[in-house]
Ligand SMILES: NC(=O)C1=CN([C@@H]2O[C@H](COP(=O)(O)OP(=O)(O)OC[C@H]3O[C@@H](n4cnc5c(N)ncnc54)[C@H](O)[C@@H]3O)[C@@H](O)[C@H]2O)C=CC1
């Protein structure tokens with residue numbers, strides 16, 4: 001268990017941080033070639049934390065040239081996997097050594113609670129990097145069952161230069177989900193952090209270098225979506241892009257790829273994830289704790305947040321009473337106070353978006369209020385199935401409640417969305433649990449709990465939540481490798497061998 005500091009100790013630490021402000025390309029920090037900067041703001045206070053290099057297409061071009069040089073000369077891509085493993089484990093150890101600084105930086109930049117940064121974001125980042133590092137020298141190539149006259153090897157090769165376009169809701173952890181398998185596979189990466197949260201990615205680049213990842217292999221190019229994300233997506237010498245963010249922006253990357261070099265694209269996007277609670281669910285208090293955690297954890301700024309509660313009418317009142325009781329335990333306030341479980345939303349723009357959903361005729365069962373400093377109270381609303389609150393991803397601490405009659409209506413309601421990232425089903429009936437888990441069209445379905453699985457299980461979405469691959473587990477390695485067949489003739493007769 002992480003030893004937490006007091007609020008005053010975190011505040012003191014925050015004043016001592018040295019914040020990275022420049023892009024990291026080819027092993028060193030550099031300002032944007034244009035000399036432009038943009039402000040990174042602490043959403044909890046509105047104060048500017050740092051003026052970060054506002055990169056553009058010329059910086060992307062330079063990073064791609066350096067990443068390509070590194071990839072082609074093999075300084076990383078051709079190292080034995082066991083050597084890459086050693087370096088990546090050293091990298092994870094350096095993050096561990098700097099974990100407190102990174103947790104505070106992450107909290108200041110994103111509004112996330114220091115409690116979550118210390119207990120989830122930073123430790124899970126370390127675990128993810130170690131897991132992929134440990135895996136890479138245990139993955140074998142294959143020999144096909146071809147005829148005796150041939151031997152056909154199926155080998156995995158790193159895909160090349162990859163662009164990693166990140167969201168702001170888990171700046172460190174989403175970085176780890178992508179660089180873990182990409183670097184382990186031998187790729188060179190160009191990370192484009194969300195403009196709201198560039199700090200920890202920039203700091204990690206320096207730690208990666210210190211750990212021994214060669215220059216040019218790990219580059220971070222901060223800037224806006226149109227100025228950095230788009231040139232990366234359209235670049236003719238980028239082999240693959242892995243993106244996490246909104247479905248709208250994800251769709252753009254498919255256009256960029258189609259209009260340029262048909263680079264591979266993997267998209268992990270939004271969700272409007274249901275928690276289905278059937279009338280035979282056991283221990284409603286426990287169910288309520290899971291539903292509340294799923295809805296309000298990380299301020300609901302989570303693509304797999306369980307933002308829709310679908311409950312059978314027979315148990316609705318009993319469940320709602322417990323949900324409201326649990327929701328009251330989610331204390332809101334200063335993210336640097338380790339007692340708080342709900343911090344600030346990431347930016348004033350996102351705060352305005354979430355607040356616009358609270359101007360509603362829906363029945364407000366709890367919360368519904370906002371406070372200066374981008375704070376939104378955990379909110380529970382009874383909604384109409386056709387309303388925006390029931391259909392759209394809000395990405396805030398807002399739980400929309402829908403009442404149904406029977407199993408079939410519950411499953412139909414769960415599937416009544418363009419998204420398909422995650423879902424939960426609560427029931428004591430095993431058959432219904434498994435029938436429901438199969439019938440719900442989502443990448444992850446949890447039974448009698450809310451969760452996303454862990455590093456050992458694939459994470460990604462059906463329908464408009466996902467495209468082209470999965471994060472986490474060994475499946476993530478498929479994103480960053482491609483298969484090559486090497487076909488060898490073994491026959492004695494040289495004539496037969498020709499053609
Ligand atoms: N699936 C998830 O984990 C996330 C979902 N979202 C959803 O998206 C909504 C909007 O949030 P945004 O920050 O605007 O998400 P976004 O999808 O626009 O941003 C994600 C990343 O894409 C980049 N980007 C933005 N526009 C781009 C463009 N035209 N070309 C290339 N790259 C571009 C951004 O700079 C950022 O690095 C949120 O309210 C939430 O509903 C946001 C963040 C994470």
Ligand code: BAL
Pocket residue numbers: 167169170174244301302303304452
């Ligand atoms: N829940 C982790 C992935 C995401 O929100 O983007």
